[in-house]
Amino acid sequence: MTLLDVRDLTVSYRSGGREVPAVRGVDLSLAPGDTLGLAGESGSGKSTMALALLRLLPATARISGQVLFQGEDLLTAKWSKLRAVRWAGASVVFQGAMSALNPVRTIGDQLTEPILLHEKVDERTARQRAARLLEDVGLPARRLSSYPHEFSGGQRQRIMIAMALACRPDLVIADEPTTALDVMVQAQILQLLTDLVRERGIAVVMISHDLSVLAQTCDRLAVMYAGRMVELGASTEVFADPKHPYTSALARAFPTIGDAASRRAPAGLPGDPPTPSSVGEGCAFAPRCAHAVDACRSTATELWPAGPGRLSACIRVLPDLAPAGTADRTGTTGSAPATSGSGAAAMEGGAS
Numbered sequence: 295m296t297l298l299d300v301r302d303l304t305v306s307y308r309s310g311g312r313e314v315p316a317v318r319g320v321d322l323s324l325a326p327g328d329t330l331g332l333a334g335e336s337g338s339g340k341s342t343m344a345l346a347l348l349r350l351l352p353a354t355a356r357i358s359g360q361v362l363f364q365g366e367d368l369l370t371a372k373w374s375k376l377r378a379v380r381w382a383g384a385s386v387v388f389q390g391a392m393s394a395l396n397p398v399r400t401i402g403d404q405l406t407e408p409i410l411l412h413e414k415v416d417e418r419t420a421r422q423r424a425a426r427l428l429e430d431v432g433l434p435a436r437r438l439s440s441y442p443h444e445f446s447g448g449q450r451q452r453i454m455i456a457m458a459l460a461c462r463p464d465l466v467i468a469d470e471p472t473t474a475l476d477v478m479v480q481a482q483i484l485q486l487l488t489d490l491v492r493e494r495g496i497a498v499v500m501i502s503h504d505l506s507v508l509a510q511t512c513d514r515l516a517v518m519y520a521g522r523m524v525e526l527g528a529s530t531e532v533f534a535d536p537k538h539p540y541t542s543a544l545a546r547a548f549p550t551i552g553d554a555a556s557r558r559a560p561a562g563l564p565g566d567p568p569t570p571s572s573v574g575e576g577c578a579f580a581p582r583c584a585h586a587v588d589a590c591r592s593t594a595t596e597l598w599p600a601g602p603g604r605l606s607a608c609i610r611v612l613p614d615l616a617p618a619g620t621a622d623r624t625g626t627t628g629s630a631p632a633t634s635g636s637g638a639a640a641m642e643g644g645a646s
């Protein structure tokens with residue numbers, strides 16, 4: 295069964311009289327309980343994609359495609375349906391808990407609110423649930439009466455996780471949930487989130503620019519570049535044996551899982567990401583890619599099969615298109631371009 299099926303999701307923003315493309319024709323699919331990491335540099339479209347899933351984008355955004363959640367397209371659903379899905383079906387852990395929490399209301403009030411809104415329970419039951427949730431994220435229940443400023447950054451992010459789990463959703467979208475935190479605290483919070491969703495069988499889309507963190511916490515990895523998906527596959531395989539040069543570069547930028555020193559000073563990627571409007575049909579990574587050849591700039595990119603359960607948008611996975619001697623590193627045998635939706639199919643396959 296599919297929980298989430300994203301088809302040809304495309305998002306642009308109206309800005310200064312122009313359309314700025316942010317997400318370009320992304321397909322992906324999640325089964326219940328799946329954990330998917332979404333990686334990419336700043337500006338690659340990760341947050342836009344996450345927010346688009348629940349139609350949380352600003353009014354300047356134009357969205358097309360389909361976001362089928364439990365079979366219903368959220369992009370065309372009525373507001374009443376959307377309200378019912380948010381929190382109870384799918385919830386979001388945003389970056390920066392301080393701005394997401396209301397500073398003048400107690401944590402208890404903020405935790406009970408979604409429960410009261412979405413479930414037919416009385417105030418006392420909601421309060422008991424909130425207390426349990428707080429304990430689940432490692433905070434004492436007595437802190438329900440405290441205000442957001444009375445917590446540390448890490449504790450506030452724990453509270454955001456408790457809120458996201460409050461209505462027992464089937465999907466949690468975590469958008470850089472630990473960005474502003476100290477490295478050691480980051481690791482603890484991610485571990486906590488991962489443990490809680492796995493215990494409860496909740497599916498997760500975890501967003502980060504740090505490929506090693508995602509490889510450690512999620513079963514599958516999707517890599518985005520300039521609004522497009524460029525690689526998909528099982529986390530351990532994608533991290534250990536990337537099929538796209540951009541993924542290799544990201545893996546090198548954040549080399550070792552749990553290595554605090556490297557995380558503080560990542561090696562960085564050569565060059566800058568393209569501006570959204572400068573991206574054409576060919577490979578957007580070509581200007582920064584050491585392996586780029588003319589065909590990279592002229593061939594329309596798609597996600598091609600790149601081994602069992604793997605997809606890559608690098609033409610070097612196509613033996614018949616790749617220049618001599620460049621296709622062998624991927625070890626792929628397939629050469630047929632994936633048709634629309636095959637990204638989703640491969641993600642499904644990888645979920646078994």
Ligand SMILES: Nc1ncnc2c1ncn2[C@@H]1O[C@H](COP(=O)(O)OP(=O)(O)OP(=O)(O)O)[C@@H](O)[C@H]1O
Pocket residue numbers: 307308309314315316334335336337338339340341342343352354503570
């Ligand atoms: N509200 C907005 N108005 C106009 N353009 C936007 C808006 N939000 C994002 N963009 C543009 O859309 C593109 C994708 O941005 P997005 O924030 O989704 O990327 P990201 O990968 O999540 O980056 P980050 O890690 O920095 O959050 C970028 O070019 C960004 O400048």
